[in-house]
Amino acid sequence: MTETPPSLAPLTPEAIEALFTRADGQFLFARWGRPIVPVVFGVTDETVGVLKGAIEALCVLTSHKMAETDPELGANMMVFFVRDWSELPETPNLDRLIPELGPLTERLEQAGANQYRIFRFDSDGAIKACFTFIRMDEHLADVPAETLALNQMVQAMVLWSDTAFQDASPLAMVGDRAALRPDIADLMRASYDPVLPAMAQDSSHALRLFARTGKLQ
Structure with a gap:
């Protein structure tokens, strides 16, 4: 039961x-004003499945849609897992998506942050993209994958x-x-x-x- x-x-x-x-x-x-197209970096296929399962469950809850591709961005909900913030500038082409990546990385390191989200909006103000960055510190490493996935996706929806x-x-x-x-x-x-x-x-x-x-x- x-x-x-x-x-x-x-x-x-x-x-x-x-x-x-x-x-x-x-x-x-x-x-969100458009269907969600998620992609996850830096974790195993099993964890990717858990994250996408959380997104799917929240889309069912809200009657929102997912899609295979976004005509403008390809993928519009990107989740990056890193061990250290210094890995972000080393991610290929990420600076194209996040022009302020260098200063942002410095701020996250100085603050000792373990997560951060950046939203992009369309002309009507609706969410059109979300970039979630997660640094797996000791605290988050102890959180079950299902709990971490659901919590992060709630905050991205x-x-x-x-x-x-x-x-x-x-x-x-x-x-x-x-x-x-x-x-x-x-x-x-x-x-x-x-x-x-x-x-x-x-x-x-x-x-x-x-x-x-x-x-x-």
Whole structure:
């Protein structure tokens, strides 16, 4: 019998607003506006399968689509695993995709970061590409592959605030495995409601999301 995550109270409008309000006070929401085409570098085929499985599950959750290729970029969701940030500038052609790669690498090294995401947007403000960089330090090396994959893909599916999950993970433990929190799952489904815009900069968008999560309870 499959366990389900414990039920949680639905997120309040204020909590939803906070999840999309950046540290500088700016509210910014965005979701993908095109099918996702993932590619993963630096891990075994088995781990690639786990990551792609997490993306597929979230696309099913949100009714979003995946594709074999992106007509503009080829692949538009790229995940890079490294042991040290100094490996990034050595990756062939990565500087073409990330012109600021050199200064970015220095900042990540100085901050001791173990993960970083860069989003690109189309003319409507919807996400058109996401580059995820993961440095497998001692902390992440102890995280099960399924948990790491789900956590990273949740954060790549929607443009959350840069402070969104500092105090609480989007995942919850169910027995000995991690699963997406029900309240976050409801919010992600609401985020991909086709009636809503793919990008919003007004905090009133949190109320529209809240109204749709309520329908899912």
